[in-house]
Amino acid sequence: MKTTNFNRREWLKKGALTLGAMALVPHDIWSSNVLTAQKEGRTFLYNSNNYFNEFTPPIIEEESTLTILRSNENPYGPPPKAAKAFQDEVFKGNRYAWESLNDLKTKIAKNEGINTNQILMGPGSSDLLEKVAMVFFQEGGNVISADPSYMSLIVVAKSVGGNWKSYKLLEDSQHDLDAMEAGIDENTKLVYICNPNNPTGSITDAKKLREFCSRVSEKVPVFVDEAYIELSKNGIKDSMNSLVAEGKNVIVARTFSKIHGMAGLRVGYAIGKKETLDIISEITRGGMGITGPSIAAAITSLENTEFLDSCKTKIADARTYTMGYLKEKNFSCLPSETNFIIFEIPMEGKEFLKKIYAKNVAVKSFKFWDKNWCRVSIGTMDEMKLFTNAMTEIFA
Structure with a gap:
């Protein structure tokens, strides 16, 4: 790697954190892009991504009513x-x-x-x-x-x-x-x-x-x-x-x-x-x-490995249940060793998000390989049943 010769103050002056870049500082990327994309009525969050992009979620007045399955969080932690x-x-x-x-x-x-x-x-x-x-x-x-x-x-x-x-x-x-x-x-x-x-x-x-x-x-x-x-x-x-x-x-x-x-x-x-x-x-x-x-x-x-192991087991069980449901309903899933699953959907991603958010379930939807995808995070077993029920109603 070619090393840099400027210190922190010089780096800031150079413009890395201009007003445009400030929207991209850690932890604010997704939320700031969502707000901007919603305001502008954009289909996608990122204007400049040609190969891979995320669909803009709908505007929701009260997010507290949602079952949040979009950010790959552990529903059981912290210990x-x-x-x-x-x-x-x-x-x-x-x-x-x-x-x-x-x-x-x-x-x-x-x-x-x-x-x-x-x-x-x-x-x-x-x-x-x-x-x-x-x-x-x-x-x-x-x-x-x-x-x-x-x-x-x-x-x-x-x-x-x-x-x-x-x-x-x-x-x-x-x-x-x-x-x-x-x-x-x-x-x-x-x-x-x-x-x-x-x-x-x-x-x-x-x-x-x-x-x-x-x-x-x-x-x-x-x-x-x-x-x-x-x-x-x-x-x-x-x-x-x-x-x-x-x-x-x-x-x-x-x-x-x-x-x-x-x-x-x-x-x-x-x-x-x-x-x-x-x-x-x-x-x-x-x-x-x-x-x-x-x-x-x-x-x-x-130091709390027993709790972590328990989380891993419960997440794996809920993932197995969800994957089984999706395959039974003929959705094409990619293999997962994480706390989320991604699968193809036979619907344009933005329209899909409107429908599933309307059922109080929040997931993410992407466009890549010229296909529409849903990525659902693995929550508790009860939360995954809310998700599968919503999917059944949408694609009945």
Whole structure:
């Protein structure tokens, strides 16, 4: 990676966070685009995405009536002990949480088999993806990723001057690693792999991906987004963290938003080469965005494996039920090892969203590969039955 020679103040002056880019800062991308797209009456959220786009959801007066199955949240978390730790820590809110943040980093380092100076903390993994994009693509270049994939890093990379080179997933929904490697050129700044992939839910073979990352990282940094890895069949056994321990130029991102059920508490981290993370840290300090109570909850959640295992089991059961229903009704589903399922719908996506929102169920709808898709998050079993009942009424 070509390093930058400007500090944080110079970077801000350079225009990375102009009024236009401000709409794309961490955690506001989706909601800000929804509001703008709804106001303008747009069919799609993103004007500039030609291969993959999300349909604009309808305007709803009272969202509290909705069963929310659109954001891939864990309906069972956070663990009760983590919630208690959060509450207790609130009374120390007058103090900075540097010491407890270091405690969390120590636990993470032990779990990942790395040193604490190979960890960059942030308020959720999306925050870290976006900061990497801001830093890597200030002077242009391209990012290589799957088609479709999680757009957070890509949208920000494009907003600050980068380009996106996308490669369609294989027939079995795995990354086309051969095509992605062949697409690397002198302008490639980063290869981005979301595994398991969002929005498809599919996972790429760990052995093939590990060999790919090991080889490609000698040419260009590889960012592996593992937000959903704990929910997959093999869990963190399929992580690329061992490559970081080996000194490869691989960045691995994790979050407490999914299996830990802490989406609203905003804790995530990236692990990688110290030299690479130092470049990012010159511009932005990720740990400043995490509150003391959230740190306390994260530490406790890491120790609460029994609760996490229970969540994984219940989510898998609800996913099996939902997948079975969809296949019985002849919907074509992509394979999923996550807490969501994506499937083709025989209806234009925006119209579908109007119909299912009218039944008080909120999901997402996408357009890619010239097809319309619904992505439904896995909630409780009762919530999934509300979803399947709504689907039966819509497609009766």
